Amino acid sequence: MINSLLIANRGEIACRIIRTAREMGIRTIAIYSDADAKALHVRMADEAVHIGPSPAAESYLIGEKIIAAARQAGAEAIHPGYGFLSENADFAAAVQDAGIVWVGPDPDSIRAMGLKDAAKKLMQDAGVPVTPGYMGEDQSPERLQQEADAIGYPVLIKAVAGGGGKGMRKVDAAPQFVEMLESCQREASASFGNTHVLLEKWITSPRHIEVQIFGDSHGTVVHLFERDCSLQRRHQKVIEEAPAPGMDDATRDDLCCAAIRAAKAVNYKGAGTVEFIADASEGLHADRIWFMEMNTRLQVEHPVTEEITGVDLVEWQLRVASGEAIPLQQDEIVIDGHAIEARLYAEDPTRGFLPSTGTLDHLDLGDDGRIETGVEEGDAISPFYDPMVAKLVAWGEDRDDAIERLTQMAEDAEVWPVRTNAAFIANALADDDFIAGRLDTSFIEAKGDALIPPAEPDAAVLRGAAQIALAANEDHPAELAGFRLNAAPRLGVALGQAGNFTNVALTETQLEPTMTGFADGPQIVVFDKGQAHGFTMDARGSGAGAVSDGAIIAPMPGKVIAVDVAEGDHVTAGQRLMVLEAMKMEHALTAPFNGVVADMTASQGAQVQVEAVLARIEKAEE
Template identity: 75%
Template sequence: MIQKLLIANRGEIACRIIRTAREMGIATVAVYSDADAKALHVRSADEAVHIGPSPAAESYLVGEKIIAAARQTGAEAIHPGYGFLSENAGFAQAVIDSDLIWVGPKPSSIEAMGLKDAAKKLMREAGVPVTPGYEGKDQSFERLKQEADAIGYPVLIKAVAGGGGKGMRKVDKAEDFAASLESCRREAKASFSNDEVLLEKWITSPRHIEVQVFGDSHGNVVHLFERDCSLQRRHQKVIEEAPAPGMDEATREEICAAAVRAAKAVDYEGAGTIEFIADASEGLRADRIFFMEMNTRLQVEHPVTEEITGVDLVEWQLRVAGGEAIPATQDELFIDGHSIEARLYAEDPTGGFLPSTGRLEHFDLGVEGRIETGVEEGDMISPFYDPMVAKLVVWGETRAEAIDQLADIAESVEIWPVKTNAAFIANCLRDEDFEEANLDTGFIESKLDVLVSSDEADAEIWQTAADFVALAETEEHDDLPIGLRLNAPGALDAVLTHKGETRSIPAARTHAESHATGFVDPERAVVFADGQSFVFERQARGSGAGAVGDGAILAPMPGKVIAVDVAEGDAVTAGQRLMVLEAMKMEHALTAPFDGTVTELSASEGGQVQVEAVLAVVEPVED
């Protein structure tokens, strides 16, 4: 048994591995970059070693530093997690050459499956169904165009060394082939230093089906059934589930047997995944499911397999790496219930899914389901790495039960000020086609407009924010956490600004039961509803944000003035925006406290201001 393990990774997968290692009595060593010095995986491990600057290319991707950290701490094994160096055959060999245990497949297995063209040839020889296409060495334009014409359009161009959705182009008609090939080659060269491509027939109604396989050094290989990963956006998985909906036993038996043949063909050890593309235009059929590639590592979505089989795949990895046989035979493995996983990303769906970075000032994922995360409240979402915040995983007796559980969890996510795709996840799960398993890999793109929720607050959210503020002021207590219900908060008015719009709203004397939660602090009210956060700047005592009763507009915190909307002498009305202050990467609108005239203006666009600096003065209109 391994005694001390170094995890050559970060975030949720490092925390996941640490948890199982601790349960097995194995000491753990974390590695970290500058950006991760205070990260959860560092705090969770028994020891931690700094390996370099924040960019992954200078830390997590430098194999020599990781091996040196293992030697320094006396770790006898290295687990690569997924991503980074997990499928780097050279690193795996370097670990082995350093007399350390590599928790993963043999370098030769990684190499055999590393190039898609060679892997497809190998799989064809092993009797694994392969998508019709061309994987030849003749990479001339003339030959590739000839083969594409013979396959028939639409055709898919794929980089032979590709992965993660890079180096892929769908070509719908012959006249588009040349431009698509050039674009694909250019991206492949930049991403993988290899511009060779292969061609595949584009599959109608494609489903992404993958099979979890596991091998050991004693010649045993088993499968742990299949997963469906069809819900993707730009070739990146969003929601995964096991087992695949609509998979009958005969088809399952054939496809899983093919996966085992694939693993045996490369003498596979450890956890791996055989990925297939299925033509689901007439349902899932074994004669329409084709090999795509093999991932020679643990997958992000491995928890759904664990949930339906009761197997801890990380424990199996550590035992097999230590020389043990697989802990179960094929006959002992079976499917129990249904599991679904969603990837919670720090990104803004309303802003084109751009990553959202910053400190997690408020972070609550609830207590339901299985939450796999590498962050806690107060931690930073860094711009240096993948923006995944957590994996939300559920198990249910039925698929419908699992869907309902996971949608409830996504709708209850409370994260601020970082934006997430929680509402987007919930909308996917609640979609009628998803519930009825009418799936393919184009599901999200075809429904994007209805799956992305508006970030505009409706009347109910405005009212809830006003009630939260009124309750906080009635209790004379800021930083007030709000529960699920409000009890007649009183008759105070709340003047709030949201996305540049200011409203004065009387608090409700009676309030229907609200599903929203949130909090109030001296500057703002934040309302959480249906997986989204809505931020309202508070206007103290009916004045502008940061204003006092005499009409002086004060800076609520240090920041930069990014817009000035008025000039001295201007007449203004209550709630009118006077200027915008940017602080902590957020914009704060400062508004007029009442009808009046701007008699002083000391703020200028681009200027830096300190907290409580007088930025303007508004004198009220005399009766």
């Protein structure tokens, strides 16, 4: 058995691998960039080695630095995780050439599946059904147009070296073909340094179904059933589940046997995923499911497979890399229940899914289900890497049970001030079509804004925020109570967002908080079904109406790069007060009306969180 292991990855991926390695008594070595110096995976590992600046291209993607770190720490093996260099055949070969155990498939297997066109030809030879299309060497626009016309529209153009949704274009009609081809090739050249493409028939009701396979050095290959990864946004998976809804035993057997043939065709060793595209317009049938590609690594969504089989796939990886046989025979691997996973991203669905970075001042994902994360409260979501906060995984006796449990996990997620897609996830899980299993890869796009939570707080949220605000103010009966003739006393608090205040009045019977949240000075945060709402508090007597006090609020986390005014300065409506740099863009913050700068809390160079009050403008007398 391997005695020491370097994990060539970061975040929740590294934490996941460290956890299993620790249980197996294996010493773990983490690597980290400047941005990850205090990251959770660094704190969890037995040892950590610094490998360079924050950008991945200068640290986690430099194979020579990783191998040098392994030698420095005396690591016997390297686990690449998933992503980064996990499917880089040259890196795998360099690790082996350095005399270090590579926890993954042989470099030749990686190369065989690395190019989509070559992989499809290999699969055809192995008797694995492939999507109708063109994979020829002739890449002239004329030949490609001719083949597309013969396949029939719509047709999909795919870069042979593509991945992550890049280098893909759907063409609906012949006149669009050349324009879309050129666009696809430009993106493929910039992203992968390879302009070659293949053509595939566009599937009108596509389901993305993948099979988890595992091979060892003794010639054994087994499958661990299928996963459905059809819920995607911009070709990125959002929700995954196992087993696939609507999959009958006969179709499952055909699909899994095809996946094993695919793995044996490349002498596969270790964990891998064979991905298929299914035309689900008339249900799932073996003759309408085709090979797409093979991922020669562990997948992000592997926990749902572990949940229904009871297998620790990372443990299997480490045992197989040590020369051991796969611990179970095929007939010993069975499906138990149903599992669903959702990717909790640091992004704001109400603002076009803009990434949301910054410090996790408040992070509570509850104790239910399985949570895979690489952060804790107080850690930061960095702009340098994938903005995943956690993977939320729920197991149930059946699919309905798993859906209910995961929905509750998403609704109970509390994250602040970083924004997340928790409410978006909960809405998708609660959708009638999803519950009924009526889904394909266009599900999220077709639902549109119906899955996006409202940006503005409703009356219930305002009431919940007011309850938290009043509960935090021990003196509220004296300060906030309003006297009304012939009516019970009412308590009022003005809650502001972006400088606009709304007065919320509560009776004494409404004081007990009905939502979770907290008060931090003048800031009130309330959580409602996965969505976080932040307010500034300005206590006022009963009867105060909606007001605007001129608070200048940070619209997102960022850095103040310029401050144009100072306290006491007179300003006019629309005048620029300061500039905030966020998401690699500059945002000018301006005066809402004519007035005087009463407070200036921002300073040039300061990092600020979303909803932070940066300044306050006092309205000029009429």
